[in-house]
Amino acid sequence: MADDALPALPPFAAVIVAAGKGLRAGQPLPKQFAHWNGKPVLRHSAEALLAAGAAPLVVAIPENGEEAARSALGGVPGIRLVTGGATRQDSVRAALETLATDGAPYVLIHDAARPTLPLAVIERLLAALERRPGAIPVLPVVDSLAYDEGGLMAGAAPREQLRRVQTPQAFRFADILAAHRAWNGTTDAGDDAQVLRAAGGEVALVDGDEALRKLTFAEDFMDCQPAIRVGTGFDVHRLVPGEELWLCGLKIDHDKGLAGHSDADVAFHAVVDALLGAAGEGDIGQHFPPSDAQWKGAPSSRFVEHAVKLVGDAGYRVGNIDLTIICEAPKIGPHRLAMRDRLAELAGVHSAQVNVKATTTEQLGFTGRGEGIAAQAAVTIVSGR
Numbered sequence: 001m002a003d004d005a006l007p008a009l010p011p012f013a014a015v016i017v018a019a020g021k022g023l024r025a026g027q028p029l030p031k032q033f034a035h036w037n038g039k040p041v042l043r044h045s046a047e048a049l050l051a052a053g054a055a056p057l058v059v060a061i062p063e064n065g066e067e068a069a070r071s072a073l074g075g076v077p078g079i080r081l082v083t084g085g086a087t088r089q090d091s092v093r094a095a096l097e098t099l100a101t102d103g104a105p106y107v108l109i110h111d112a113a114r115p116t117l118p119l120a121v122i123e124r125l126l127a128a129l130e131r132r133p134g135a136i137p138v139l140p141v142v143d144s145l146a147y148d149e150g151g152l153m154a155g156a157a158p159r160e161q162l163r164r165v166q167t168p169q170a171f172r173f174a175d176i177l178a179a180h181r182a183w184n185g186t187t188d189a190g191d192d193a194q195v196l197r198a199a200g201g202e203v204a205l206v207d208g209d210e211a212l213r214k215l216t217f218a219e220d221f222m223d224c225q226p227a228i229r230v231g232t233g234f235d236v237h238r239l240v241p242g243e244e245l246w247l248c249g250l251k252i253d254h255d256k257g258l259a260g261h262s263d264a265d266v267a268f269h270a271v272v273d274a275l276l277g278a279a280g281e282g283d284i285g286q287h288f289p290p291s292d293a294q295w296k297g298a299p300s301s302r303f304v305e306h307a308v309k310l311v312g313d314a315g316y317r318v319g320n321i322d323l324t325i326i327c328e329a330p331k332i333g334p335h336r337l338a339m340r341d342r343l344a345e346l347a348g349v350h351s352a353q354v355n356v357k358a359t360t361t362e363q364l365g366f367t368g369r370g371e372g373i374a375a376q377a378a379v380t381i382v383s384g385r
């Protein structure tokens with residue numbers, strides 16, 4: 001099977017419930033429409049379900065929530081919106097009813113508030129439906145459990161027999177619709193597995209995934225990575241006779257060169273510090289200490305490549321780089337485009353994402369007197385590889 005081929009999954013429909021108020025999360029918008037890891041929360045699982053082949057996909061939204069939902073899902077094709085209800089169970093029921101004539105044999109029911117949805121979980125759930133009418137992802141309980149009676153421990157609960165239950169939950173469509181219709185209590189079932197159980201249906205347990213955790217409180221939104229991070233870098237090297245002059249990856253003809261432990265490419269060093277700063281990875285001296293013999297005379301392109309790799313490891317890619325070289329001589333203009341292209345190549349980006357410019361300091365200061373060259377850089381890094 002080619003890498004990009006869809007896994008061989010049976011046909012299934014999907015429901016995402018996104019009709020809650022998200023009160024505990026305290027976001028400016030209901031949490032399912034708030035940003036998390038670079039995208040609206042709802043969009044993450046909608047894209048994952050569609051990529052796995054869900055059709056149709058129905059999203060239950062709050063009353064008057066259409067504009068917010070369309071903005072969160074903007075550009076994602078093939079999604080049906082339906083107004084949810086006062087409880088989660090009501091919202092699921094409303095969505096299931098719209099699927100009643102679609103004929104999908106299976107349905108996955110998922111909380112919008114669980115944005116990270118691994119394909120492997122979907123595969124396990126659908127496989128389990130071959131033998132049972134329902135299947136849910138669960139995780140073991142690792143802490144011990146206690147009953148609380150007015151602030152006093154009343155007794156221990158049997159952790160070994162208990163499981164933490166996640167979504168998506170998978171069902172044979174006809175069984176879960178019939179179970180919802182047959183429900184005769186208040187609509188406050190914690191989840192749909194409870195609804196199927198109440199109707200006598202068996203529910204298989206498959207391995208869940210910690211990645212499926214539900215965003216519930218304000219702090220769940222605080223540890224997410226911002227969509228864009230910025231870094232700045234600055235460096236100076238001394239100009240001395242008898243040294244080669246390396247600037248932004250090019251060897252430049254000049255009567256002096258830059259002194260330093262590596263090739264002293266001051267421009268690359270500023271870029272490296274900017275990349276490391278954006279990735280929250282300290283500074284160049286930490287990664288390539290001058291005390292380490294392996295960096296003696298090293299080409300600074302290696303430092304750039306390493307910093308770009310760290311950016312990738314942090315879950316980002318380079319957005320753009322702006323570099324300023326500060327010196328009276330040599331003239332940078334004739335080399336500007338070649339420098340830009342070399343830097344773009346090392347950063348793995350298009351040349352249009354890199355800008356190299358130069359300035360003098362009007363013969364003032366150490367750069368003005370030709371004692372050294374300074375460089376400063378600003379970069380953005382963008383979430384997602």
Ligand code: CTP
Nearest residue numbers: 017018019020021022023024086087091112113
């Ligand atoms: N949900 C829903 N309709 C409701 C209530 C909840 O579709 N009437 C959805 C939520 O949007 C969420 C999922 O059910 O995706 C799980 O509920 P929960 O995490 O409790 O979300 P909220 O009810 O929105 O949050 P809170 O309880 O903090 O107000």
Ligand code: MG
Nearest residue numbers: 020021022088
């Ligand atoms: Mg709730």
